[in-house]
Amino acid sequence: MCTGKCARFVGLSLITLSLVCIVANALLLVPNGKTTWTNTENLSLQVWLMAGFFGGGLLVLCPGIAAVRAGGKGCCGAGCCGNRCRMLRSVFCSALGVLGAIYCLSVSGTGLRNGPICRKDSSWGYHFKETEGSYLLNCTQWDVCEEPPNVVTWHVTLFSLLVAASCLELVLCGVQVVNAAIGVLCGDCRKKVGPRAQEL
Structure with a gap:
């Protein structure tokens, strides 16, 4: 699989996972679906640290979009520098995505370990x-x-x-860092096949 196709696959996966994290964090704000x-x-x-919204969400959504764009035609088409410019941008965006995924993973893991705040015998607190x-x-x-x-x-x-999604995001962002770095050094492996192909 060439660097361009790999970037598109990784990018689309990251976008999907980031949206999953955002929705999961939003649902955490409304226990049992009620405000x-x-x-x-x-x-x-x-819950209030918004790890799914900011970390696994927005900080991963940007690398996802950058990776999809890096898998496109590029600023110079299939020839010249190919997608090296966009691949370079994707390296930095993916590194930022790694930090976002780590943040989401650490906060979510702590949230799982501590458990929720709830009412037990008229007392609210972290009972677990x-x-x-x-x-x-x-x-x-x-x-x-009880409540x-x-x-x-x-x-x-x-x-x-959130833990599962952030683990996948961490892996995919790491893969894209390596993939994009290869794309910067070697260019996109897709070949120039003619004006018609470039338009597509």
């Missing part, structure tokens, strides 16, 4: 923080949270999705 508990007292710090993440393997403990309804399932599902 009743959307405030600083009833949502964990990791002392378990150091072991509550994830014992679903029977989840029922101790918000189903908050543990909601919290665990969405943060797990």
Whole structure:
């Protein structure tokens, strides 16, 4: 697979994953799909850090778009410098995407370990923080949270999705850094086949 085609594939994958992270972070703000508990007292710090929106979302969306553009025709067509200019830009954007994915992964991992803020016996707090993440393997403990309804399932599902998505983003951004660097040095492997092909 040439560097241009690889860049387009990676870029489209990153765009999809970044949108997944943004949606997951938005859903974390509305436990059980309701805005009743959307405030600083009833949502964990990791939700308000917006790791899925900024880290796994916007900071990865930009590299995704840059990678798709790098896989296009380029500023000089199929000849000349090919896509070297766009590939160089994609290297820096992908490096930024790596930082965003790491941020999303670290915050989401902490969110999973600490668990959600919920009400237990009229007391709001991190009732699973002392378990150091072991509550994830014992679903029977989840029922101790009285409010918000189903908050543990909601919290665990969405943060797990963010962890998985950010891991994939980290890998893909790393791949694109290498791919784009090769594209800068060697150019796009696609050959010039004529004016008609360049128009397409």
